[in-house]
Amino acid sequence: MKPTVLRRSGMRVRASLVLAAALAAVGPARANGPDSQASAPAVDGCAEAVAERVQKRYETIRDLEARFRQRTRAAAFGGVAADPLVASGRVVFAKPGRMRWSYEEPEPSLVVSDGEGVWIYDPKAREAQHLPLGERFLSGAAIQFLLGQGDLLAEFQVSASACDASPVRLMLRPRRDASYERLEVAVDPKTGEIRESVVVDLLGNVTTVRFEDVRTNREPDPALFRFEPEEGVRVLELAPAP
Numbered sequence: 006m007k008p009t010v011l012r013r014s015g016m017r018v019r020a021s022l023v024l025a026a027a028l029a030a031v032g033p034a035r036a037n038g039p040d041s042q043a044s045a046p047a048v049d050g051c052a053e054a055v056a057e058r059v060q061k062r063y064e065t066i067r068d069l070e071a072r073f074r075q076r077t078r079a080a081a082f083g084g085v086a087a088d089p090l091v092a093s094g095r096v097v098f099a100k101p102g103r104m105r106w107s108y109e110e111p112e113p114s115l116v117v118s119d120g121e122g123v124w125i126y127d128p129k130a131r132e133a134q135h136l137p138l139g140e141r142f143l144s145g146a147a148i149q150f151l152l153g154q155g156d157l158l159a160e161f162q163v164s165a166s167a168c169d170a171s172p173v174r175l176m177l178r179p180r181r182d183a184s185y186e187r188l189e190v191a192v193d194p195k196t197g198e199i200r201e202s203v204v205v206d207l208l209g210n211v212t213t214v215r216f217e218d219v220r221t222n223r224e225p226d227p228a229l230f231r232f233e234p235e236e237g238v239r240v241l242e243l244a245p246a247p
Contacts (some may be wrong), residue, residue, distance in 0.1 A: 037183030070219070072217045078211045085147065094106065097229055102138070103119055126238075159178070159180075163176070184206070
């Protein structure tokens with residue numbers, strides 16, 4: 006596979022993580038459990054009610070700062086699956102569509118979005134990749150939700166595993182074509198607080214994002230969401246794959 010294709014594939018993975026974070030940003034992720042569960046039939050009234058609580062809580066969050074732990078399990082094709090990839094660091098999220106992921110482990114890197122584009126910076130390689138953020142990159146529904154304008158029930162097919170569980174696990178399938186298959190979120194059914202967020206991509210790769218030490222509505226410095234490559238950094242301008 007050519008290096009450019011690999012980079013584009015990596016960008017799509019990062020995009021999925023951004024979307025997962027946008028959904029998980031309504032609350033800290035504290036639940037323990039499997040990375041992914043099979044889709045379950047909707048429970049009458051449960052999925053809609055819980056989704057509405059999530060929507061209301063999300064609408065109150067302007068920005069969020071937290072530590073994160075990310076776990077990615079790659080799908081196995083004709084062999085034994087590799088060990089999950091684990092990363093951690095700090096993240097700052099702010100509407101509309103702005104994020105800053107500061108990876109600390111397994112090695113330093115930076116992902117920055119100003120709502121219009123995404124930068125991925127590898128300080129060890131002295132390389133920065135830039136990709137415009139638009140409907141060719143993520144689905145229109147995903148972009149709208151990331152920008153704080155989305156409606157869960159209008160843009161996702163929502164089902165729930167059970168109404169008597171706590172947390173309730175919602176399955177969110179995009180109603181339009183997207184770069185991922187589904188999202189799964191574990192929700193406190195009383196408050197709408199999301200405790201865990203999972204994104205499953207079209208190849209079956211599963212990424213779980215959990216947050217700790219969450220702080221909301223603290224008005225982060227807008228400069229955090231801008232990236233200016235230093236002199237000597239190689240910049241790669243990438244276009245999303247069709």
